[in-house]
Amino acid sequence: MNMSVNIAGVEWKNPVTVASGTFGSGAEFCDFVDLNRLGAVTTKGVANVPWPGNPTPRVAETYGGMMNAVGLQNPGIDLFCRRDIPFLRQYDTRIIVNVCGRSVADYCEVVERLANEAVDMLEINISCPNVKEGGIAFGQNPKAAEEITREVKKYAKQPVIMKLSPNVTDITEMARAVEAGGADAVSLINTLTGMKIDIERRTFAVANKTGGVSGPAIKPIAVRMVYQVANAVSLPIIGMGGISCAEDAIEFLLAGADAVSVGTANFANPGVTAEIVDGIEAYMKRHHFENVSDMVGLVK
Numbered sequence: 001m002n003m004s005v006n007i008a009g010v011e012w013k014n015p016v017t018v019a020s021g022t023f024g025s026g027a028e029f030c031d032f033v034d035l036n037r038l039g040a041v042t043t044k045g046v047a048n049v050p051w052p053g054n055p056t057p058r059v060a061e062t063y064g065g066m067m068n069a070v071g072l073q074n075p076g077i078d079l080f081c082r083r084d085i086p087f088l089r090q091y092d093t094r095i096i097v098n099v100c101g102r103s104v105a106d107y108c109e110v111v112e113r114l115a116n117e118a119v120d121m122l123e124i125n126i127s128c129p130n131v132k133e134g135g136i137a138f139g140q141n142p143k144a145a146e147e148i149t150r151e152v153k154k155y156a157k158q159p160v161i162m163k164l165s166p167n168v169t170d171i172t173e174m175a176r177a178v179e180a181g182g183a184d185a186v187s188l189i190n191t192l193t194g195m196k197i198d199i200e201r202r203t204f205a206v207a208n209k210t211g212g213v214s215g216p217a218i219k220p221i222a223v224r225m226v227y228q229v230a231n232a233v234s235l236p237i238i239g240m241g242g243i244s245c246a247e248d249a250i251e252f253l254l255a256g257a258d259a260v261s262v263g264t265a266n267f268a269n270p271g272v273t274a275e276i277v278d279g280i281e282a283y284m285k286r287h288h289f290e291n292v293s294d295m296v297g298l299v300k
Contacts, residue, residue, distance in 0.1 A: 001281070001284055001285065001289075001290060001291075002290060002291045002292070003015070003277075003280070003281060003284075003292055004292070005039065005258055005259050005292050005293065006236075007121070007159070007161075007185055007236045007238065007258060007259055008121070008159035008161070008184035008185045008235075008236055009159060009184075010094060010120050010121055010159060012039030012040050012094050012259065013039055013092075013093075014037075014038075014039040014277050014280070014281075014292070015039055015249075015253070015258065015259035015260055015280065015292050016038055016039050016040075016249070016259070016260055016261075016262065016273055016276055016277050016280070017038060017039055017040035017041065017042050017094075017096060017238065017259065017260070017261045017262075018038065018041060018042050018261060018262055018263065018266060018273060019042065019214075019240050019261045019262060019263030019264075019266075020042045020043065020044055020045055020098035020123060020125065020163070021044050021045060021068075021070065021072075021098075021263075022262075022263040022264060022266045022267065023041065023042070023043075023044070023266055024043075024044055025041070025043045025044060025080070025084035025087065025088060026041045026043075026084075026087060026088050026091070027084075027087055029266065029270055032270030032271055033270060033271050033273055033274050034274065035088075035091040035093050036091050036092045036093060037273070037274045037277055038093045038273055038274075038277070039093065039094060039259065039277075040093055040094035040095070040096050040120070040121070040259075041088055041091070041093050041094070041095060041096065042096040042097075042098055042123060042261060043080075043084060043088075043095070043096065043097050043098055044074060044098065045072045045074055045098045045099065045100035045125050046074050046075075046076070046077055046080045046097060046098065046099060046100065046110060047072065047074055047076060047077065047099075047100050047101055047102075047106060047110065048076065048077055048101065048106050048109040048110050048113075049076050049077075050074065050075050050076035050079075051071065051072055051073055051074050051076075051100075052071075052073060053070050053071035053072065053073025053074075054069050054070060054071030054073075054206075054207060054208045055207040055208070056207060057205065057206055057207055058070050058071065058206050058207060058208065058211070059206070059211075060196050060205035060206050060211065062194065062196060062213060062215070062217070063217060064215055064216045064217030064242075065213060065214050065215020065216055065217045065218065065242065065264055066213075066214060066215050066264055066267075067194050067195075067196055067205070067206060067211035067212065067213050067214075068191070068206075068211050068212055068214070069206045069207070069208035069210065069211035069212070071208070072100050072125075072128065074100070077109075077110050077113050077114075080097075081113065081114075081117055085117055085118060085119060089118055094120040094121065095118075095119040095120050095121075096119070096120065096121040096122070096123050096161065097114055097119050097121075097122055097123065098123045098124075098125055098163070099111060099114075099122055099123065099124050099125060099152075100125045100128045101128060102128060102129065102130070103130070103132055104132075104147065104148050104151050107124060107148060107151070107152055108151055108152060108154070108155050111124075111152050111155045111156050111160075112155040114156075114157075114158070115155060115156065115157040115158075116157070119158060120158060120159075121158050121159050121160075121161055121185075122152075122156055122158050122159070122160050122161065123161040123162075123163050123187055124148070124149070124152055124160060124161065124162050124163060125163050125190070126138040126139035126144075126145055126148060126162060126163060126164070126165065126178075127139050127163065127165040127167075127190045127191075127212075130144060137165055137167070139163075139164060139165035139167075139168070139174060139190070140165060140167060140168055142173050142174060142176075142177035143177070145162070145174055145177045145178050145181070146177040146178065146180050146181040147181065148181070149162055149177075149178045149180075149181025149182055149183050150181040150182055153181070153182040153183075159184035159185060160182075160183055160184050160185075161183070161184065161185040161186065161187050161238065162178040162181075162183040162185075162186050162187070163186070163187045163188065163190055164178070164186055164187070164188040164189065164190065164225075164229070165189070165190045166188070166189040166190060166191075166192050166218075166221065166222070166225055166241075167192060167193050171188065171189075171225045171228055171229055172228050172229060172232035172233075175188075175229040175232055175233045175235070176232060176233060178235075179233045179234070179235055183235060184235070184236075185235050185236040185237070185238065185258075186229060186233070186235050186236075186237055186238070187237070187238035187239075187240065187261060188222070188225055188226060188229060188237070188238075188239065188240070188241075189218070189221070189222045189225050189226075189240065189241045190212070191211075191212025191213055191214045191218075192212065192213045192214075192218055192221065193210050193211075193212065193213070194210065194211060194212070194213035195209065195210050195211075196211075214241070214242070214263055214264045215242055215244075215264040215265075216242045216244055216248075216264075217242065218241050218242045219241055219242030219243065219248060219251075221241065222239065222240065222241025222242055222252075223239075223241075223251055223252060223255050225241075226239040226252055226255045226256055226257050227255040227256055227299075229256070230255065230256020230257070230297055231256065236258045236259075237256060237257045237258055237259075238257065238258070238259045238260065238261050239252035239253075239255065239256075239257030239259070239260050239261070240252075240260060240261035240262070240263060241263075242264070243260055243261070243262050243263070243265060243276070244262075244264075244265035244268075244269075244272065245265075245272075245275070245276065245279065246275065246276045246278070246279020246280050246282070246283060247279070249262075249276050249279070249280060250279075250280060250283055250295070253280075253292070253295045253296055254295060254296075254297070254298050254299045255297070255299060256296060256297040257296065258293070258296055260276075262276060280292070
């Protein structure tokens with residue numbers, strides 16, 4: 001039985017990675033889960049310079065999940081290359097670096113810095129606010145998404161995964177835009193924009209007023225969007241959004257995802273990713289699947 005998957009020419013030992021921002025760069029979780037068990041580790045977003053993130057409070061619990069407005073706090077590319085890449089290289093897992101920025105030039109600077117680093121893939125977070133366009137996310141405008149993909153590809157030595165925002169009218173339009181820009185793969189979905197009000201304090205639960213909602217409550221939306229994208233483009237897909245067990249992950253695979261990414265569930269159960277790997281393997285045995293790819297997109 002073959003658990004390996006090929007994503008844009010990069011072979012993973014199994015189809016499970018972690019969602020950016022939920023796993024640090026692995027060091028926070030290595031006491032709870034053997035990183036060698038994962039197909040890939042996806043790092044927290046990294047920018048060209050350190051970002052302080054948003055004011056606190058910036059996390060709130062919601063029904064069936066959580067909301068965060070951390071604001072992509074990160075130490076910047078210099079420290080990341082010095083500290084986090086050497087740490088991850090100790091393990092037999094693929095390294096996916098999530099890249100964020102406030103302008104096309106910011107993204108390209110980070111991608112160019114990573115060109116000669118020992119990392120396997122780049123995930124471009126286009127849910128960042130585009131400062132040149134008044135703060136609208138790159139991932140909410142098809143032309144901007146296509147342009148940033150095309151520019152990043154000029155500097156990238158590794159395959160480029162474009163991470164799609166669900167906060168759009170038509171997710172397939174965004175997927176087609178990044179495909180046209182030369183993306184090697186897509187990952188979806190990022191968080192849904194939400195709001196929570198503390199009725200006793202009569203103010204917003206997070207200082208930013210709005211935050212990204214994640215967790216089990218968003219899974220049906222994520223599965224639907226993965227299915228739509230799988231039937232709209234020919235790119236490999238990493239599916240995510242509310243996965244908390246093997247059954248959830250298998251839903252995404254059957255909908256058309258080639259691999260899956262586990263996010264919020266890591267906070268409640270730091271060992272969940274290894275359980276999901278085992279659960280997918282057990283499902284394959286039970287249903288006589290020889291390869292993970294045999295399951296992908298079976299539900300039409």
